[in-house]
Amino acid sequence: MEFSDSRCFALWGNNKIGWVHSEGENGAGGVLSMSHKEVFEYRSHVKGRGYIGVTGVHTKLNCICNIVNVSIEERKGVRGFSSQKREIRDFNEFIDKNVLVELPLVGKKFTWYKSDGSAKSRLDRFLVSMEWLQLWPLSKQYIQPREVSDHCAVVSKSWVKDWGPRPFKTIDAWLLESGFKDLVKSKWNNYEVQGNRMFRLKEKLKLLKGDLKEWNRCVFGNLEESKRRIVMEIEKLDVRDVECDLLEDENLIRLELLSQRKVVEKKLESLNRQKARSTWLKHEDSNSKFYHSMIRWRKLRNEVKGVEIDNQWCEEPDSVRKEAKRVFEQRFMVLGLVTWTSNIFQRR
Structure with a gap:
């Protein structure tokens, strides 16, 4: 697929973006990286088969950011999982060498779906440095619905949600x-x-x-x-x-x-x-x-990010709390363990 300013503007929704595209092979493995010009000031980039690295300045924080888009196959077909061992080994070495960690994933597990549903694959992911986690410790990656392609766009966001009082933990x-x-x-x-x-x-x-x-x-x-x-x-x-x-x-x-x-x-x-x-x-x-960044990353990985309610992903604390209360009440009732309604999920 060929990309131009007009196509990228249409995908993003306005013309306040910069973009870099890396061609794939035989129509597969291409990578598109887009960023908002008012937030990210482009400086330079490197690209190759299955990856793009873009360097720029975060205009609001005045700090250098290196954004890496990587494409590697983790394919699940009708006969089960299969992958290229060499590519996975090289990819893991790349992660370890650059001390990068993957952001927690929210929503679907795959970013590409074959039209007949016989195969699906995880091609794109967000990898961030320890410095990134220090600035945006609540970052997550969200897989968006398929629109103009058989690939799903992946968006990184850092949202602060008020979950109320923190749970008590024994030290x-x-x-x-x-x-x-x-x-x-x-x-x-x-x-x-x-x-x-x-x-x-x-x-x-x-x-x-x-x-x-x-x-x-x-x-x-x-x-x-x-x-x-x-x-x-x-x-x-x-x-x-x-x-x-x-x-x-x-x-x-x-x-x-x-x-x-x-x-x-x-x-x-x-x-x-x-x-x-x-x-x-x-x-x-x-x-x-x-x-200390690993501590933040572990907390981020282990936290409850949201729940699926009626086939819709939800991260609003009140809705998540109500759904958790409903599920546990239903399970305890079915097992005959309780005959009363608890209010332990109510915020105080």
Whole structure:
């Protein structure tokens, strides 16, 4: 398919765009990259079989952006999955070498459909750098409906949705704190809640959540800040030790601080491992930008992005919440496990 300004303007909806096209082979594998001129100022591009790389400036943030469009086949035919092993290997090496991650996919799984429905393929995807995730941590890729081609356009968006209060999560590092388990047991046994068992469980968990958040803020504290404070105290004693010998009490204080630093570092390691869930954490620097970007990427991958309601994709929090409530109520009712209606999905 040949492309021109008029065709691209029609696809985009106005003439405020720039575009780069890479021809495919035998009518397949072509790539078209378009961007809004008022947001993205084009500088240069490279292209080849199955890929386009465009460099420009994001005019609102005044930062350099490299946008890569890649086409690689992951085809599913009537006889099952088949793919070119060499192409997939080269593609994975390209991702690893450039430290790129794929944005979470919303909607359909494939971007190309054969007219008779006998085959479908995933040809296009958004790959972003760690710097991109730092600027737009909520980015996702959306596969659009087929219109003028047997290919579906893929759009990247970064939307902020208000899902209400965040769900409560237990932090593994809390278990390393002396007295934590006794605190939980004491709080749990002292809660007085009336109602059936499921209602009591929900309300007691809600009360425990509030108490643990308060304990985390007042007792457990900020681990990074605690570590900095301990290191500064040790440094003061080390400097004093150079100037003159420390007193016996001061030596004991320094030993205690060193012991506290080890405990805090162990808690930080546990916390970081829980956030990242990556095996390389044992060997890599947890203070690197790559590490913190991987934490953001993992959160983005694991979050609930939306649900399909009546064959229509929906991301509105209220609608998603209502649909989740309906599905769980229906399943529990069918199993005969509950005979009451819960309001746990209602926003408060």
